[in-house]
Amino acid sequence: MTLKTKKIVSTILKYTVLIFVGVFMVYPLLWMISATFKSNNEIFSGIGLIAKEPTLEGYKKAFQGFGGDINLIKSLINTYSYVLPKVIFTIISSVITAYGFGRFKFKGRNFLFSVLMGTLFLPQVVLNVPQFILFNKLGWVDSPLYLPIIVPTLFAIDTYFVFMLIQFLRNVPVELEEAAKIDGCNVVQTLVKVIVPMLKPAIVSCALFQFMWSSNDFMGPLLYVQTPSRYPAAYFVKLSMDADNGFQWNRVLAVSLISIVPSLIVFFCAQSTFVDGITAGGVKG
Template sequence: MQTKKGLLSNSIFYVFVSGIGIAMIYPILWMMASSLKPATEIFNNAISLIPSQLMWENYSAGWAGFGGIGFATYFRNSVIVTSIVVVGTLLTGSIVAYGFARLEFKFKNALFACLMATIMLPVQITLIPQYIIFNEVGWVNTFYPLLLPGLMGGQPFFIFLLIQFIRGIPRELDEAAIVDGCSKMGIYWRIILPLLRPALVTVALFSFMWTWDDFLAPLIYLNNSTLHTVTIALRNFMDTQGSTSWGPLLAMSSLSLLPQLLIFAFFQKHLVQGIATTGLK
């Protein structure tokens, strides 16, 4: 009985989930298939996912990049920036969130409102004044303007996310720790941080994704081509006024997805697995 019902619900699950899954992934398949097509075929005969001939040249031409600076450099730059921002966000973001969620201090609500307000103003507007500040300090053409946000708690989005998760952790645990003689920071380190793992994984994933995909800040701050990140390099293939180098663009776009997929594969077990093993099913 039980197994029959399970079989039925399982098959419904798999049919349903794969059906939507195909729709979800079709555009990515299209991109990867097109990255191997000859230039003339990318848009004519666009629906087909099978290239008439495999154009690996798109990959070699793309990888070569521009004027001797190849994608090896762009990937290295992106990895440097992204990994520093991710680690920084995890460390500083969780401390800041802990402060807002658990500690009482003056002007807390006003400061929280400020935190939220910063995400309500479009970045394009604060970009120019920020550029002027960094230009004055002499940090244009360095990675600092891209790294600093990660060392200052990360995006407010992440701080708010972590706050919400910390508020979901029972306070009894803190109180028990205080009885055991834990300091405020001890609670953060021993109680909150371990329990926050699913949220921290989420933050790691998102901050990786956002930093990796960020276009505006690298565009403005990294003029020197040896400092370009992958996103900048990808746009260098595009000339909407003239002609775009579609083959190499799609090839390198496909390649730039890989690190994100790897990171996801690495972290996903913390997100999805687990509950099944408890017998709750």
């Protein structure tokens, strides 16, 4: 077998494996989409993708309200009314914190950084009770502005993003900041005009992670949102599961699919920058 033939065979094998794995991973999503057009009985009759008797009943019921002045559209508006501020505040606070730890020497820096990294090992479940007590005393529970969900992001509470940005910052030459200082830039101008553009791939990655995690968050709204008219999409999906009358799975799947569409659109629009940020942020220059 010649070298050219070996290369062709190797390429065919690699693409065959990739296609098989890709289909295996994407199939549940495709089945979910097809199931929204099936009746409740047909959903459990097989795993085929083609609906024998297509129906839009699931989508019609998806837009029905459940009382309390809440419906699917309103729940989506509620979701992104706190998701977008969370993304913005997370990026601002994480960039500032990462820049401080990554470029400045100050007393107690190593200790504070160790404490910061130590918070990565704290599961959110152990923080729920003290946080709820704190926000309840502040009167923020069931705030119309979603204060318990948004305000903590002003203080760089997502340590993973800070760590990612610090790793990426190590690849940025210090000489660029020195040149900016010679040109008369202060610390803030250097951060905004030099560091932030260099950190763009990592910032986009952090923004995407926060966007998807916040959009899918169920525990936060469950604890801090009590008024039905303010329920987000994650909570509305749970409401669509009516245990008293039996689950109408085509409606549940239709609600779930519509609620994840914005996240899918945002992810695919920023996919290339997202991959660059993940790969570059994990390598120290």
